[in-house]
Amino acid sequence: MAEKTEKTEKKPEIKLSTDAKITWCPGCPNFAILVAFRKMMEEMISAGELKQENLVACAGIGCHGKISDYINVNTFTSLHGRVIPAMTGIKCANPKLTVVGFSGDGDSYSEGLEHLIHAARRNSDIKLFIHENQVFALTTGQANAVSPLGFKGKSTPFGSIEEPFSPLLTMLSVGATFVARTYAPDIHNTGKIMRAAMAHKGFAFVDIIQPCLTFFDTREFFKDRLYWIDEKLPTDNLGRAMDLVRNEDGRTPLGIFYKADRPTFEESLMKEI
Numbered sequence: 001m002a003e004k005t006e007k008t009e010k011k012p013e014i015k016l017s018t019d020a021k022i023t024w025c026p027g028c029p030n031f032a033i034l035v036a037f038r039k040m041m042e043e044m045i046s047a048g049e050l051k052q053e054n055l056v057a058c059a060g061i062g063c064h065g066k067i068s069d070y071i072n073v074n075t076f077t078s079l080h081g082r083v084i085p086a087m088t089g090i091k092c093a094n095p096k097l098t099v100v101g102f103s104g105d106g107d108s109y110s111e112g113l114e115h116l117i118h119a120a121r122r123n124s125d126i127k128l129f130i131h132e133n134q135v136f137a138l139t140t141g142q143a144n145a146v147s148p149l150g151f152k153g154k155s156t157p158f159g160s161i162e163e164p165f166s167p168l169l170t171m172l173s174v175g176a177t178f179v180a181r182t183y184a185p186d187i188h189n190t191g192k193i194m195r196a197a198m199a200h201k202g203f204a205f206v207d208i209i210q211p212c213l214t215f216f217d218t219r220e221f222f223k224d225r226l227y228w229i230d231e232k233l234p235t236d237n238l239g240r241a242m243d244l245v246r247n248e249d250g251r252t253p254l255g256i257f258y259k260a261d262r263p264t265f266e267e268s269l270m271k272e273i
């Protein structure tokens with residue numbers, strides 16, 4: 001009688017890091033975003049929810065954009081402010097792919113804002129993570145569309161005279177179906193929010209507050225100001241979500257503010273063709 005041999009199934013190794021040298025400033029919260037994303041990916045791949053080869057990670061121009069060199073998946077680096085058209089093009093060409101994008105506030109709130117608005121209103125099935133540090137950091141410290149009033153930098157030596165733009169309020173107003181905000185140094189919760197964004201069908205928008213330690217260190221400012229909203233509260237109330245993100249009490253809420261279910265752009269497009 002043939003002796004039974006016990007087969008031990010060896011799980012394939014998941015390698016998500018690359019050999020590229022990381023060139024962010026020491027301690028930059030971009031490292032935390034990278035760790036949160038890789039950890040989230042590893043969990044999803046292990047759980048069979050995602051295939052490494054089916055993921056495309058796009059990035060724009062800015063300090064954030066280096067992230068595409070540090071993740072071992074298919075990547076695409078776009079022109080400044082043009083990460084979203086690259087993502088929507090990839091998703092339309094092959095809807096089976098999971099398309100995520102990293103962008104900065106200079107990249108998508110200043111240069112490429114129109115793409116952000118149209119992707120949200122169309123409900124393109126892409127997941128966008130914005131590294132928000134309220135400054136053009138790669139070009140060494142100029143004001144951008146979300147720099148606070150009075151911000152002193154190389155382009156505003158006497159202080160910015162512009163009111164900052166509210167990306168979350170805009171996303172809610174134009175029909176984004178997943179709107180969330182997190183804080184980069186909080187790796188655990190950033191990973192949780194990223195995973196929820198990945199599971200969402202449609203346009204998922206996540207603003208990640210990522211202080212720039214070199215040109216605009218806001219860690220002290222945010223220390224007692226940030227708070228997590230109750231995650232048991234319903235997320236289908238648009239009016240409540242808008243009230244929350246107006247930050248009228250001077251504090252900055254974090255969490256998933258709004259989720260909605262409606263057909264994606266790619267679903268409608270495929271039906272038509």
Ligand code: SF4
Pocket residue numbers: 023024025028029030063133137138211212213214215
């Ligand atoms: Fe990070 Fe700012 Fe350095 Fe860029 S300049 S790597 S955002 S600390």
